Amino acid sequence: MxxxxxxxxxxxxxxxxxxxxxxxxxxxxxxxxxxxxxxxxxxxxxxxxxxxxxxxxxxxxxxxxxxxxxxxxxxxxxxxxxxxxxxxxxxxxxxxxxxxxxxxxxxxxxxxxxxxxxxxxxxxxxxxxxxxxxxxxxxxxxxxxxxxVDVAHFRVARTMRDAPEDQALIPHPRMGFFGVIDERMDLDIVAGVAALRPQWQLVMVGPTAKIDPSRLPIAPNIHWLGCKSYESLPRYLAGWDVGFMPFALNEATRFISPTKTPEFLAAGVPLVSTPIADVVEPYGKAGLVEIARTAEQFVERAEYLLRRPKGPWLRMVDAHLSGMxxxxxxxxxxxxxxxxxxxxxxxxxx
Incomplete structure (x- = not known):
């Protein structure tokens, strides 16, 4: 607009x-x-x-x-x-x-x-x-x-060092999500990843809607930080080692095309997602986003991303985003x- x-x-x-x-x-x-x-x-x-x-x-x-x-x-x-x-x-x-x-x-x-x-x-x-x-x-x-995607807005996350107060003391490695937390999220995957890797910290940014907040999994390494402004999002992404989009595979997600996918990439945050059709094509097939169905697969793909050098991937990302x-x-x-x-x-x- x-x-x-x-x-x-x-x-x-x-x-x-x-x-x-x-x-x-x-x-x-x-x-x-x-x-x-x-x-x-x-x-x-x-x-x-x-x-x-x-x-x-x-x-x-x-x-x-x-x-x-x-x-x-x-x-x-x-x-x-x-x-x-x-x-x-x-x-x-x-x-x-x-x-x-x-x-x-x-x-x-x-x-x-x-x-x-x-x-x-x-x-x-x-x-x-x-x-x-x-x-x-x-x-x-x-x-x-x-x-x-507003590339300029999110790209600054690649060089930011100014951590938000509510994230600054959370240890690494961090897996992060931002967006509305509702019936489209697979909470079992969130709980499963947290249990499989208790040393990893899951940072969840966004408001809860249309689900009972009591359903949110609780663990020492899951941090529900609530809603943040669009302007502040790059500061949070700057501190994440891996991004993840644990979308449920249901009728509510059958046709979604998550805006946050290119925003994660513009911020330089490697990303794992469930196989949402509009994420698999084009991002998954192009090697820009890793795809996983289960908590075990999320852990496997995230461990791969934590080891992988970012340079070649970032060049692929920037080439893709240049057309958007x-x-x-x-x-x-x-x-x-x-x-x-x-x-x-x-x-x-x-």
């Missing part, structure tokens, strides 16, 4: 927050990148139809305020269609990063809303090759855009946008 905002006026309409008070919009604009985040504040106690009517009215209030000459509606989730199905934008985009219907707690009618959104949209972007293969026949104008950037991702997306509307329009994400 920071790239989009260089060409378009960009409004990011967030999910609602519920509070004691009348409906209102909270608008925060990042002057550096010109992206405005719009959070609808909705009174507590409303049922679903009342909430959707309130969101519809708040969105109308926003559009009346900005009065766009031309409008693109850019959807991250089909559930936003519940309060925008009457909206008639000049262009409509569905940015489908995950198979949301497979996630724990997904609304029972999300598949129906997605069908309606696919009928409404002019162009669809999907976040990985496996998701593209699953949906390529559901829309005539669908394109795959895997997550890119958010700038090129946006350029491709913008090309499709320009095919459905004129340049100079105002754009917004719903």
């Amino acid at each position: 920071t790239r989009a905002a260089k060409e378009f006026q960009t409004w990011y309409f967030e999910e609602p927050e519920f509070f004691d008070g009348p409906p209102v919009l909270r608008i925060e604009t990042d002057e550096a990148c010109n992206v405005s985040v719009v959070t609808p504040l909705v009174p507590k106690g409303l049922n679903e139809p009342e909430t959707n009517e309130t969101l519809k009215a708040l969105l109308a209030r926003l559009l009346s305020r900005i009065q766009p000459k031309r409008l693109i509606a850019w959807y991250y989730t089909p559930m936003a269609l519940r309060f925008t199905h009457e909206l008639e934008p000049d262009g409509c985009v569905y940015d489908n990063m995950d198979e949301l219907s497979a996630f724990v707690g997904a609304p029972g009618d999300i598949a129906d809303w997605e069908r309606r959104l696919l009928e409404k949209c002019d162009v669809v972007y999907v976040g990985g090759r496996s998701l593209y293969e699953a949906k390529r026949n559901r829309h005539p104008n669908i394109h795959v855009y895997p997550s890119s 950037s958010w700038d090129s991702t946006w350029a491709g997306m913008a090309g499709h946008l320009n095919s459905i509307s004129h340049r100079g329009m105002e754009a917004r994400r719903v």
Whole structure:
């Protein structure tokens, strides 16, 4: 969206927050990148139809305020269609990063809303090759855009020496993970690696969501550090000897294309992952990421990475990442946008 905002006026309409008070919009604009985040504040106690009517009215209030000459509606989730199905934008985009219907707690009618959104949209972007293969026949104008990477942001981890306070005293070797800790993580692998190598320290960075925190394995060498800011992530990665992505192999991970894969690589952290399709191809087959299914295999692959010289691998990584950037991702997306509307329009994400 920071790239989009260089060409378009960009409004990011967030999910609602519920509070004691009348409906209102909270608008925060990042002057550096010109992206405005719009959070609808909705009174507590409303049922679903009342909430959707309130969101519809708040969105109308926003559009009346900005009065766009031309409008693109850019959807991250089909559930936003519940309060925008009457909206008639000049262009409509569905940015489908995950198979949301497979996630724990997904609304029972999300598949129906997605069908309606696919009928409404002019162009669809999907976040990985496996998701593209699953949906390529559901829309005539669908394109795959895997997550890119801010190489400059993460590359500084290769030379950082300033350790975060909550990680500084954790011994080496360290295996690290960052991201949301939810039903997509194989907690048995985490516990298994910790038990097989009690001298290794497992550093887990990220918030816990949709699972009971009491399910998290507890051991002296497992460190659950909680949520950290995007800006601070390179400081944590700088202190990891090996990265690991112990994703469960289930419906929730069938189509994921983890953004963190190229971020680990840009930071110069050797990585072991379960065989997620969009990690195996291209990263595993190119020798950039080691693949393991069990805790025993994770230990074996991690021990190999701890012994392996990093120089040749880093050269392979940098060659691969040289063809990836958010700038090129946006350029491709913008090309499709320009095919459905004129340049100079105002754009917004719903």
